[in-house]
Amino acid sequence: MIGLETGYGNWSPIIWLVSLIVIAVLILFLRSLGKKDYKKEGGKDEEFFSGNEPPEEGFRGDYWGFFEVFERYYKYMEKMHSGLINDYMLWFLVVLALIVFALLVRSI
Amino acid sequence: MMNQEEIKKSLWVFHLNTGSCNGCDIEIVASSNPRYDIERFGTKIVGTPRHADALLITGPVTREMEKKAKRVYEQVPEPKLVISVGNCGNTGGVFYESYNLEGPIDKVFPVDVYVPGCPPRPEAIIDGLKEAWKILEGEEDEG
Ligand code: SF4
Numbered sequence: 001m002i003g004l005e006t007g008y009g010n011w012s013p014i015i016w017l018v019s020l021i022v023i024a025v026l027i028l029f030l031r032s033l034g035k036k037d038y039k040k041e042g043g044k045d046e047e048f049f050s051g052n053e054p055p056e057e058g059f060r061g062d063y064w065g066f067f068e069v070f071e072r073y074y075k076y077m078e079k080m081h082s083g084l085i086n087d088y089m090l091w092f093l094v095v096l097a098l099i100v101f102a103l104l105v106r107s108i
Numbered sequence: 109m110m111n112q113e114e115i116k117k118s119l120w121v122f123h124l125n126t127g128s129c130n131g132c133d134i135e136i137v138a139s140s141n142p143r144y145d146i147e148r149f150g151t152k153i154v155g156t157p158r159h160a161d162a163l164l165i166t167g168p169v170t171r172e173m174e175k176k177a178k179r180v181y182e183q184v185p186e187p188k189l190v191i192s193v194g195n196c197g198n199t200g201g202v203f204y205e206s207y208n209l210e211g212p213i214d215k216v217f218p219v220d221v222y223v224p225g226c227p228p229r230p231e232a233i234i235d236g237l238k239e240a241w242k243i244l245e246g247e248e249d250e251g
Binding site for chain 1: 124156157158173175176177179180182183185186
């Protein structure tokens with residue numbers, strides 16, 4: 001049988017496939033129970049935003065208030081998180097150097 | 109008196125405050141506590157109008173709230189009901205003829221059940237829910 005048998009358990013792609021099919025059938029069945037005449041107008045398919053229209057630009061999910069309040073902090077932090085591994089390594093080295101320096105100062 | 113066995117479907121409500129003094133809102137909270145426990149009838153207060161069968165509205169609809177209330181009303185899927193809880197929503201109540209009112213609620217959108225009182229007792233709210241449930245079930249049977 002295709003799969004993986006380890007001392008901790010087994011993994012088989014067939015079981016995964018069968019489970020996914022069962023889940024998909026279940027989802028489609030539940031979906032088919034829904035009302036067919038559901039109308040989307042009047043903002044029914046938009047986010048519920050306490051009765052306000054959801055902002056078109058910059059809508060960042062349920063945490064919008066959080067982002068709004070901490071906007072300056074996030075902008076600052078985003079600059080640091082460039083996504084470049086070199087930058088992260090630099091941060092790592094700088095912090096490591098600071099820790100080593102602090103330990104050295106303490107031990108003197 | 110309605111039997112618990114008669115309730116085959118649950119009525120989910122969304123609570124919206126359109127400018128009440130909070131008295132009615134506290135009574136709605138009281139009706140969901142273990143003493144009155146509307147959940148034993150299957151009624152649940154949901155967090156979004158998109159999951160609700162009915163709106164449980166308190167307050168007389170202030171000018172600021174009119175547009176928002178209309179939007180919330182629009183977001184409830186059909187068939188929907190509006191239950192006005194308290195004299196403010198029914199008639200304007202103590203805020204009657206205030207410069208800042210767009211309500212009472214039935215001036216903004218149709219109301220199906222009126223629950224009188226300032227504030228109404230939880231028993232009255234439960235009675236209102238029962239009436240709403242009856243209307244909705246009747247509609248479903250016809251449709
Ligand atoms: S009806 Fe009475 S208790 Fe309810 S919101 Fe109005 S003033 Fe307050």
